[in-house]
Structures are given as C-alpha cells and as structure tokens.
Amino acid sequence: MVFSYDMEKFEQISEWIQEHLRIFKYTPEAIKQTVNVLTIVYYLIKHAASGFIDVFRSSMKMFQNYQKLGKRTVSD
C-alpha cells in the first residue's frame, strides 16, 4: 500500500482548529470546548508527521495569544 501525506487535509484540520480557537468566550461551555480543542492539537502534534506540525507552526501566533488570556470572571 502506498501512503502519501495529504497536505490539503492537514490544512483542512488546521483550519477547523483555527475556527474553533479564533474567538475566545468567557463561558463555561466555551472554555470546555477550548480545552478539548487544545488537547486535540497536543495529541496531533505528538502523533502526527512533521508535515502536519509544519502546518501548525503557521498558526503559532494563535497559541501565543492564548497565553495572554486574563483571569476574568467566568459568566454562566
């Protein structure tokens, strides 16, 4: 079986992740979802091929922005 990396799919997954991380809302539901998406990213980075990780590198600024999140009160 010939296996080849599909960059288009990598980009699609990366876009899906960016879409979910683009706007951060201070609601319990949104926070839970963000943690889940970040866990998926972490899992993919650990297990995916280097080509995939290169795609993630292009969205590094987003992860840097998440480190600047302030400790606002979570609204219900």
Add this chain to the structure above:
Amino acid sequence: MDIIVSKARHIEILLTDKEKLLREKELAMLIKQKMKLYDEKQVSKLKASATDSKKDELKSSKKPSSGEKEPTKSKGGKSKKQQSTFSDILETYVWKYVDSLDDKLEDVSGKVMAKLDKLVDRIIDGQEQPEGEFELGDSDD
C-alpha cells in the same frame, strides 16, 4: 483558565523547540510499540491455544461431544476482554497521565514506561486494574 494558558504555552514550546518535540514524539512512539507488542503477544497466545484445542480435538475425535468447541470460544472471549480492558486503560489513564505531565515529560519518561510495563503485565496476568493505580496527579515525583 490556567489549564488553557498552560496547554497553549506547551503547544508553543513543542512547535518551537524541536528537541522537546522529538522527545515527546519518541515517548508516544514507545507507548505505541508497547501496545503493538501486547497485541502480538495476545495473537501468539490465541494461536497457541487454538493449536492446543485442535490437538485435543484430534485426540478425542473418536468421542464426539457437543460441548467440544466451548473452551476455545471462552479463551478468545477472555483475550478480547483483556484487549478492550487494555485499550480502555490506555485511553483513560495513560494518555491523560502523559498529557497532564506536559513539559515535565522528559524527566519522568522512564517512570511512565515502568508504569506502563506494570499495567501491561497485570492485564496479561488477567488481573483487573485496581482503582486509582494510574491516577492523574501522580506526577509529583
């Protein structure tokens, strides 16, 4: 909120520090290899038990009985149960445990592997996983 910040920081570290990324990938690969080894062990066990039951069948072929195939079936069932227990444990404990370690992973990777070995041995021996054996937050040492 802290968990989001720390996860984002760790992702950024992995994307910038190639050495750290390689170490984490290596550990993830080792865990996968162990899973594969466990699968192979299970397959060879199944093959051995199938050969044994075939031999038994041949020996007792002159005395046909309706319940002959039952032992093989139950062994296969036990093995399947072990396999699903192992997958559950991996999903529930190991990955979450490894994820919770974040950037401390390189210091404790030996310990993670030792714990994993213990878990695999326990399942192969047919013992159930005791509660709290692989709890999150067991990473202080």
